[in-house]
Amino acid sequence: MRNTSEMKLTIGHLYPDLLNLYGDRGNIACMVRRCLWRGIRAETIEINAGDSIDFEKLDIVLLGGGSDREQMIVCRKLRKVREQFRDYVENNGVVIAVCGGYQILGKYYRTDAGTIEGLHLLDLYTEQGEGRLIGNIILSSELSDSPVVGFENHGGRTCLNGCRPFGRVLYGAGNDGRSGYEGVIYKNVIGTYLHGPLLPKNSQICDYLLEKALARKYGPVKLEKLDDRLERAANEYICRRFVKRKEQQALWPCLRRCLHT
Numbered sequence: 001m002r003n004t005s006e007m008k009l010t011i012g013h014l015y016p017d018l019l020n021l022y023g024d025r026g027n028i029a030c031m032v033r034r035c036l037w038r039g040i041r042a043e044t045i046e047i048n049a050g051d052s053i054d055f056e057k058l059d060i061v062l063l064g065g066g067s068d069r070e071q072m073i074v075c076r077k078l079r080k081v082r083e084q085f086r087d088y089v090e091n092n093g094v095v096i097a098v099c100g101g102y103q104i105l106g107k108y109y110r111t112d113a114g115t116i117e118g119l120h121l122l123d124l125y126t127e128q129g130e131g132r133l134i135g136n137i138i139l140s141s142e143l144s145d146s147p148v149v150g151f152e153n154h155g156g157r158t159c160l161n162g163c164r165p166f167g168r169v170l171y172g173a174g175n176d177g178r179s180g181y182e183g184v185i186y187k188n189v190i191g192t193y194l195h196g197p198l199l200p201k202n203s204q205i206c207d208y209l210l211e212k213a214l215a216r217k218y219g220p221v222k223l224e225k226l227d228d229r230l231e232r233a234a235n236e237y238i239c240r241r242f243v244k245r246k247e248q249q250a251l252w253p254c255l256r257r258c259l260h261t
């Protein structure tokens with residue numbers, strides 16, 4: 001295996017001053033910590049409203065959630081570097097985009113107050129529906145063999161338009177409360193409604209993103225396993241609490257494995 005102590009990742013936190021709902025920055029703390037535990041260096045660059053962005057320096061980009069108003073401001077700023085952002089995505093740059101950050105990667109977000117033109121990096125779109133979709137959420141995802149857990153709070157309903165979902169909803173609403181889909185996966189981009197924050201609650205997803213970022217920079221890597229007993233116990237607790245016992249039996253293999261082994 002390669003010597004990970006020579007490796008370094010740079011994480012760009014885009015607009016923490018505007019997109020800062022529900023502790024989404026905890027995703028950064030989790031990525032940095034899981035790197036350090038393996039001897040991989042990790043630095044974070046915070047890009048706030050007045051700063052320029054050099055996507056070539058970044059290995060991972062995080063966009064958190066925000067209110068409609070803040071999304072509009074962020075969108076206006078990101079539109080100026082849309083081409084560079086698109087190149088970064090098309091060249092397999094890793095992106096984790098949560099809620100408002102997820103919505104703005106698409107074509108548009110239509111609200112009662114008007115339509116926010118998105119960045120058109122993904123083929124999806126979002127329209128505000130009646131009432132907000134709020135609460136705990138549990139998914140099965142091809143990226144994790146234990147269920148993915150989180151918390152959602154959004155007025156927008158996202159239509160994937162044929163894009164690949166991040167997961168299937170086992171409990172909660174997901175993209176639109178109807179389709180059973182949650183989030184999106186495109187190349188090395190994950191868009192999701194899961195706050196919570198996502199990565200400390202779902203360590204396999206964190207390692208998936210780290211592996212992708214390292215592979216892009218250094219070639220294929222296999223990350224050393226960490227002791228995730230605590231994370232798995234927390235995950236299992238949420239599943240037992242929210243998925244009804246009789247439904248647990250019939251659910252996806254990942255949930256059965258997690259609950260009954």
Ligand code: GLN
Nearest residue numbers: 065066099100154155156
């Ligand atoms: N403003 C968006 C919505 O309500 C996103 C909210 C969020 O990021 N939590 O759909």
